[in-house]
Amino acid sequence: MNQPLRQFLRISGSATIDGVTIFTDLDLTLKPRSWTCLLGASGVGKSTVLRLFAGLAEGVCFTGDLRVPDRVAMMAQQDLLMPWLSVLDNVLLGARLRGARPDTDLAHDRLVQVGLAGHADKRPSALSGGQRQRVALARTLMEDRAVVLLDEPFSALDAMTRAHMQDLTAKLLRGRTVLLVTHDPNEAARLGETIAIMTPTGLIDITAPTTPIPRDLHAADVLRTQATLFDHLRRPA
Numbered sequence: 001m002n003q004p005l006r007q008f009l010r011i012s013g014s015a016t017i018d019g020v021t022i023f024t025d026l027d028l029t030l031k032p033r034s035w036t037c038l039l040g041a042s043g044v045g046k047s048t049v050l051r052l053f054a055g056l057a058e059g060v061c062f063t064g065d066l067r068v069p070d071r072v073a074m075m076a077q078q079d080l081l082m083p084w085l086s087v088l089d090n091v092l093l094g095a096r097l098r099g100a101r102p103d104t105d106l107a108h109d110r111l112v113q114v115g116l117a118g119h120a121d122k123r124p125s126a127l128s129g130g131q132r133q134r135v136a137l138a139r140t141l142m143e144d145r146a147v148v149l150l151d152e153p154f155s156a157l158d159a160m161t162r163a164h165m166q167d168l169t170a171k172l173l174r175g176r177t178v179l180l181v182t183h184d185p186n187e188a189a190r191l192g193e194t195i196a197i198m199t200p201t202g203l204i205d206i207t208a209p210t211t212p213i214p215r216d217l218h219a220a221d222v223l224r225t226q227a228t229l230f231d232h233l234r235r236p237a
Ligand SMILES: Nc1ncnc2c1ncn2[C@@H]1O[C@H](COP(=O)(O)OP(=O)(O)OP(=O)(O)O)[C@@H](O)[C@H]1O
Pocket: 017, 018, 022, 040, 041, 042, 043, 044, 045, 046, 047, 048, 049, 059, 077
């Protein structure tokens, strides 16, 4: 990963959609070259934060300080696969949209890594939800970006595949600035170097383990952090 990180990411302020407040007084600065995990109740505005960082927040009225990098890779909650393209062509879509030379060998490698060797020529409609999510992950992992935004990227996967994809993603995105939105306390405890819970009135910072990521599923510091997150998340807003 040779790209220098010219800018850091910061969001500090409030957002509304159609005059309805989404969040107020949010203050989040991402540590460069590190994983930040963002949790919080459904509807609190986590995806909106990602969309603001990605410059894709059409319809969102934001007031405050928003510092975003020139280019990011983003994996949205919906897989956004093109139904008329093959799995391989979906993985190559970023390069095609940029008019760059598609790296077919790398795309095949990514498909193997996400466990979809042999599915390259299929249409997305022939895949399960978890398989489609892994195509979207493979597509995101094709992008050579210093900043990567991931919105619940493993949510449709079974437990074992999820752990495997977490390990793969941590390995391939080492050295990048990653913002991962997740509902899974174990995932945040395994992958977060900074962990925060978003609430309607701001962030709650959670002390993350200091061991390197991806952490072992059963490591004591992971289980401790997971328990702390559960305790915070089940408190009434
Ligand atoms: N296009 C839109 N028009 C109106 N309201 C919207 C729109 N998009 C999102 N919202 C509202 O903004 C709020 C925040 O949505 P957002 O998707 O950011 O939440 P979230 O924390 O990511 O939720 P989840 O965990 O369920 O994905 C929600 O209350 C949602 O209803």
